[in-house]
Amino acid sequence: MHPASLVTCWFWLAVSVPTIAQQPTNTATAEPPTCDCCVFDEQRPTHWQTRLAPDTATGQRLQLSGIVYESDGRTPARNVLMYFYHTNAAGRYAKLGTEPRSSHAWWHGYCRGWLKTDEQGRYQINTILPGAYPNERIPAHIHFWVKAPSQRSCYYLSDFVFAHDPRLTESYWSKVEEQEGFLRTEGIRLTKRGSTLVGERTIRLLPQYDREGRQSGLRVGDACPAFDPYHVWGADRGKRTCPMCAYGQGQGVMIWTRSIDSDTLRRLVQFWEQAVARPSVKLARVFVIYTNPAQAPAGQVQRQLEDFAQRNNLHHVAVLYVPSPVHRGSAFLYNINPAVSTTLLFYQRRAVVHNVVDPVATVAELAQQLSWLRP
Structure with missing residues (x-):
């Protein structure tokens, strides 16, 4: 689970009201999953496209796509498993109400899904534009994890966030760098295609997780972030x-x-x-x-x-x-x-x-x- 957003996510999971089934939530007995990588045991995707939010979900339709590269930043990463989850349009991790309290499904809500990149490293998710957490300063975002054949373990990468979001402040990016260890970006720029917002993001796998230690350090052209040694x-x-x-x-x-x-x-x-x-x-x-x-x-x-x-x-x-x-x-x-x-x-x-x-x-x-x- 994404550590930087963990406490806030759990708070909104605890107070979220399921939109399909109304059930009381006893937060005292709710325990989050202890195995993040186990989320990849739930499904075995075979396609590079997936749908996160159901067709019946209220909200602006959204399509995000791009290419995943190996840690060298040049080689398309094929057969990478990817898992995504996000809030509904109201900013809540809405549930069906039947999920076990210790499952990823209960904690992540029903706007979630899996895919596997193709031979060209392509991925595509179809969903709705997530809402920001109510009364919070955290930008609207989509969490995601990757599990690549060339790497030792699964891990999370920096959230999908959107360039138009006024919450993408200097304070937010400083926390992303200092607490999560990810470089800042401008967020995904969205354009309208018919009734759907579309955007692209290129993803580079992190060299820290390579099975063979041949890559290390920022790439040529990357900006050197602040740090305090x-x-x-x-x-x-x-x-x-x-x-x-x-x-x-x-x-x-x-x-x-x-x-x-x-x-x-x-x-x-x-x-x-x-x-x-x-x-x-x-x-x-x-x-x-x-x-x-x-x-x-x-x-x-x-x-x-x-x-x-x-x-x-x-x-x-x-x-x-x-x-x-x-x-x-x-x-x-x-x-x-x-x-x-x-x-x-x-x-x-x-x-x-x-x-x-x-x-x-x-x-x-x-x-x-x-x-x-x-x-």
């Missing part, structure tokens, strides 16, 4: 300065790493320490961002990183860390794959311009990296 070494030592907020308008390198003991990382930091010192390299910042895979306590991590910085005689390269490799507001937000040792993200004016997964840091490779920066 702990600065152990560098100009912001002892602070939680957002690197992109403070320095993102220039250019630089983020070296995301799960190990500070590798020879590759040592060669990387020594190379960039010397490169940044050159007057010809107008580089705003180089950040080593340790993902703390053991989730060690702050004091221990700080001592380890201080020792790392001192051993490598760092003066220009900053050393930071985040709570864990799956922390929603940092490593997860940047699509850092926990199975990958090192991910390099080169940025200019807060946009990713190059992505390097598990570099070997040879002389030739490092020279190529330097060429990616503007003189």
Whole structure:
């Protein structure tokens, strides 16, 4: 179940009045499902199109479609199972009244359904435009989960939201980034086709869930979001300065790493320490961002990183860390794959311009990296 909307969803599920059957709701005995991925055991879809809201449902008809890509952002993802659910036009998860209290059907309402992407990675849902929760500031949305053959487990992705919704505020998107770990979008733009609103959304599977760790990090062209790591070494030592907020308008390198003991990382930091010192390299910042895979306590991590910085005689390269490799507001937000040792993200004016997964840091490779920066 979608964690960011969980409490609010449960509240409206508890007070929603079924539109087909009127039954009293005893919220004290209602327990949500404990197995999210079990929702894919309910049905075995075979088609890339599905209908969520029944034909009898009141509301504006809506059709959403697009292509699902593998984590490389290029390969169409076929045979991906997708599950969707949303409120009715009144903003409530309306039920038939016969659903078991511990079932997904009771908690998600009857506007829900499954599909399986085709050979081209296509999907299409036909439903009604969901209503926003009454008296809430959360935009109208459609929740969805994916389960791909190329990945380890099912997981949820950022809700379908709509560009026309006035609730798509800066505050909303900040919470999406910080709490859910998803990049902000403009929402789906809807146009009228006959009596139906239509829209499109392209979906990229997250590299964090790949069975084989070959992809990691934001794609070229993605905007680098704000995050608040702990600065152990560098100009912001002892602070939680957002690197992109403070320095993102220039250019630089983020070296995301799960190990500070590798020879590759040592060669990387020594190379960039010397490169940044050159007057010809107008580089705003180089950040080593340790993902703390053991989730060690702050004091221990700080001592380890201080020792790392001192051993490598760092003066220009900053050393930071985040709570864990799956922390929603940092490593997860940047699509850092926990199975990958090192991910390099080169940025200019807060946009990713190059992505390097598990570099070997040879002389030739490092020279190529330097060429990616503007003189």
